[in-house]
Amino acid sequence: MHCKPNNLGIIERKEREKAEMRRRIVDAAVEMIVEEGYEKVSIRNIADKIEYSPATIYLYYKDKDELLYDVQSQAFATLAEEFREKINAEDPFKRLEQLAVAYLEFSRQHPELYDLMFIIKAPMNTLVEKEKWENGDPSYDALHGLMQECIEKKVVKFKDATIATLSVWGFAHGLISLHLRGRCTKVSRVPEEDVPRVIATAIDEYLEMIKA
Amino acid sequence: MHCKPNNLGIIERKEREKAEMRRRIVDAAVEMIVEEGYEKVSIRNIADKIEYSPATIYLYYKDKDELLYDVQSQAFATLAEEFREKINAEDPFKRLEQLAVAYLEFSRQHPELYDLMFIIKAPMNTLVEKEKWENGDPSYDALHGLMQECIEKKVVKFKDATIATLSVWGFAHGLISLHLRGRCTKVSRVPEEDVPRVIATAIDEYLEMIKA
DNA sequence: CAAATATACTGAACAGTGTTTATTTTCCAA
């Protein structure tokens, strides 16, 4: 039979401890993904790192995908921080340029996190039992709001904010992910070491092109 | 000691049989990837399908990545075929539009192959001991040549063919891969069923935008 | 405080993966 503890302080502490444990697990996973790469992140390795048995992790996450969803959430938090720091112009178009630079820089500084956020399938499997992608939504909404403002002030050529948002995001993501997954490498006429600069230039040119 | 067979017909047959075996392996893998998805493709499953032991596959491929590289090659062959069928206009810009439509359609009809060609890491690991990505190069070159022609005839705004190529490819790939990896789904203001149409529209608008 | 119970944790196993090695089977040449 279910027996609730009388003392409410204890049940609160239990919840706090549960949250702390989840945090320990996610922190360990983030650290591993950043320092050793996504492929090294296994349930057993995480368990070793936090000094628990692998089975224990399944008391806090129903599967690895759900754990990775929380890691992704953490990654989006650091991206949001970057955005807050680096997007501060008055002019909406200038803010769009700042956003593009910050996004590109983030992908360079945290390629493995970028992968988890925008490429790897696993964390999105948990979305089937959610109605929204809470992790990505704030960033998407930020860009959407910015594009809407750009459209209203007629500083871009777009008419529809959704198409504008997906276009800008897609353009940057396309180049970044092709590079990240090695598709720009060893292709004719693109010297390996030039790729990053070409990507930056392409994004610059694109932003010039959509300018009204 | 090494003993070459005197009869040259036999050594030829051996090579033919070796090639046939590699073809059987790749065909089985392609079939599995198309019918059951990339995740179902394992050495053991392939071995079962062609009725050989798993270890036998390692007599023809040094590892799974090398095998997947050949599967990728097969996928690029079918894409090239699509291109040959659907790109036939005189006007280079019209050809560019035809290419974009064919590329987008391919990604819809063969999402798992698209994944292997442009997103999945594995097959690219074999590139470390190659000097060129022979699989992707012809398609890349086709687009590069087309962009160069468009620039020469001044039907696009681009100045540099490499940046033009990466921009067009990146734009399409960005939208397609975000969609394929579930990043457009369950994001604010983008109704699930509208995504494909929005992507097509965005590509159309982009092509209009780069038109000189 | 002691007994009963609920919670937290883990060892061991299951089913799967890519890959290697020693062994056996098949094939060809002398």
Added chain:
DNA sequence: TTGGAAAATAAACACTGTTCAGTATATTTG
């Protein structure tokens, strides 16, 4: 027919995610 090379494999290794029976630790109740 026999010696030896070539081809195929069974079995193992080291991993993976995940589950479950059993143990240890708290907490509540008599």
